[in-house]
Amino acid sequence: MIGKILGMFSNDIGVDLGTANTLVFVRGKGIVLTEPSIVAVDKAQNKVLAIGKEAKEMVGKTPEHIQIIRPLKDGVIADFDTTQAMLKYFIQKVHNNFPLVKLINPRPRIIIGVPSGITTVEKRAVIDAARQAGAREVYLIAEPMAAAIGAGLPIEQPGGNMIVDIGGGTSEIAVISLSGLVISNSIRIAGDEMNEAIINHLKRNYHILIGEQTAENIKINLGSAVESERDSKTMEIRGRDMAGMPRSITITGKDIREALEDVIIQIVNAVKSTLEKTPPELAADIVERGIVLAGGGSLIYGLDKRLRNETNLPVVYCDDPLTAVARGIGKALQNIELIKRVSFR
Template sequence: MSFLSRDLAIDLGTANTLVYLKDRGVVIDEPTVVAMRRDTGAVMAVGLEAKIMLGRTPEAIRALRPMSDGVIADYEVTERMLKYFIIKSHGRRFFVHPRVLVCVPSGITEVEKRAVRDSATHAGAREVLMVYEPMAAAVGAGLPVHEPGGNIIIDIGGGTTEVAVISLSGIVTNTSIRIGGDEMDVAIDKYLRKTYNLLVGEQTAEQIKLQIGSAFPLEKKETMDIRGRDIVEGVPRTLSVTSTEIREALSEPVSAILRAVHQTLEQTPPELAADIVDRGIYMTGGGSMLRGLNDLLHRETDLTIHLVDNPLTTVVAGAGRILENPDEFRKVILSENRR
C-alpha cells in the first residue's frame, strides 16, 4: 500500500470532524455541522461558522448535524461536508482525489460502513479505507497494539463510547454504545425541563456540562447562572444551578458508560486481564474530560486510570500515524472482507 502526500485520515465524529493530512498533521478540527438554504439546498456554512447558527437560524436556513450516534444520519449533507473539508485541507481551489482513511465505530453495521464508503467516494475520494475508532485511539495514545498483551482503551466521543481490549493488532473484545458527550447534553436539557420547566439550547447545555459538570463529587460545590425560556410562561428566564444538580442529571449516561466498561472487562480473557491490572485503563475522547470521571472509574474498577494527553485529537492522531506507516499497521486497516 503506497500512500501519496495528498492522502487523508478523517475522524468523522458526531460532534467534531478532524482531518489529518499526510506529512502535515491535523489540518481541520471543526464542528460536524452544516448550514443550508431550505429552498435551494445551497450550503451556507460548514463547521464552526455553521455551529454558531444552531438554534439561531431564520426560516429560510437550517443548521443541522449530519452525523448521529457516530454514524451518518444524512447521507447527502455528509457527502457535501466531506467534499468541503477535503478541498479545505489541501488549501486548493481545484479538486483533488485523495485516498482516505476513515475512523468508524467498532459497533458499526455493514449498511453503515457502506454509507461511509459511498459518501466519501462521492465526495471525491479515489479509495476509502477504514479503521475502528478504538484501534486508532490506541495507536494515537502510543499503546503497543502489536504486542501480545492486553491494552484497554475507552474512547468517549460525541455520539458513541467505545471500550476495547486490544492485542496483536486486533480487537479481542469490545463494547460500543451509542452514548457520549451529546447524550450528556441531552440529559442536562431533560433535567432542566423536568425540574425547572426551563428550555435551553444544545449549546447552552454543553456549556453547563463543560463549566460545572462532573461524574464524581467535587471538592467544592459550584454554581452557574443559566438562561433559557420558561416552558409555562413562555418568557426568557435566568436561574442558578449547582454542580451537584448537574452531576445528578448526568448520572444516567455516566452509568451507561460504567456498564460498558464492566461488560468489556467481564469478557476479557484471563491472561489479558492480568496485563490490564498492571497497565491500567487508558481513556480518551472529549467525553473523557468530564471532571471526576477518572476518579469514578477508579473507584468502580480498582484499576489505574490514565487520561491520554490531547484526548480530543487522539483518534485522528492515531489514524494519521497509520496513514504515515501503512506497512507497520496493515493489519489494523479494515478491508472489504474483514469485519
C-alpha cells in the first residue's frame, strides 16, 4: 500500500532534450514545462544569468560580456557544463512546482530522448549531465521511437511503422517493428538549417542581415516546400544592411521557398534512402499505413504534399507534432518494461 501511494507521487521525469526547445514530462502530470534550450552567461563573472524563456528574450540584444549559448547542437551536447546547468534548472523548476513530489523522491528516474545516430561518447555525455543534474537513474530513448510511441503507432506489433521526426537540430527517419528500430537514418539537417538558409539567402540576394528569431518568424509565415498560393504572399522585414545601417525590405513566399529548397531536398532524399533500405515485407506495410510526420520542423507548409509526391505513399501528421517525442517518453514512463525494451545506453 505504501509503495502504491508513493507511486502516485512519483516524480519520474521524461525530457525531450531538443536543440531548439526542451520539454519536460512528469509522470501523472503530463507535459509541465516547455522552454527554449538557451542559456545566457556573463563571461566576465563566468555566471549563468538566465535559462530558457528569459534567455531567449536576450537573443541579439546583449552587451559584449553576455554570451547566449545553445548548449545542444544537432541534437547532442556541445557544451557539457551549460547543458548540466540547464537540466538542473529545469528539474529544479519542476520540483518547485510540485514540492510534495520532491519531498518524497528528490532524485528522479529520467528518460531522455536523443537522436538515433548518437555516438557512444555523446550518449555518455547526456547520461553524465543528467546524473550531475540530480537523476538517480537515466535511460535514453531514440527520438524516432519516442515520436512513434507519442503518435500512437503500434510499435510492439510485427509490422512496418515509418516515422519522420524533424526537430531543430536533426531529422530522424525510422522504420519500427517489434519495439525496435529496423532501419533508422539520422541527419543533422532540420529546422535550424532552414533558418540558416533563410539568413544566407537574404544576405546573398538582398544584402541584408537578420537574426535567428526573424528567420524563424519568416519560416513560419512564408516558408513552403511546394509551389502554392504562399508564393505570392509578402512580408516586410527589418534588418541591417552591409554598411551597418537599419533597413527594411519586402520579401515574397517564393523567395523563401527557393531559400529552403536545398534543405527540403536533403530531408526528402533521406526519407527515400531509408525506404530503399527497408525490408520488402515491412515496405508493404508502409504502402498501406503510410508515413507519419512529427516534430516542429515537419510543420513547414506543404512538406506532407512534397513527400507524398516524391514517394507515392500516404503521408499524414500525428496529433500535435511538436509534443510527439515528449508524449512518447511520457507513455514509456508509465511502463518500466517498455522503457527497458525501447531504451539504449
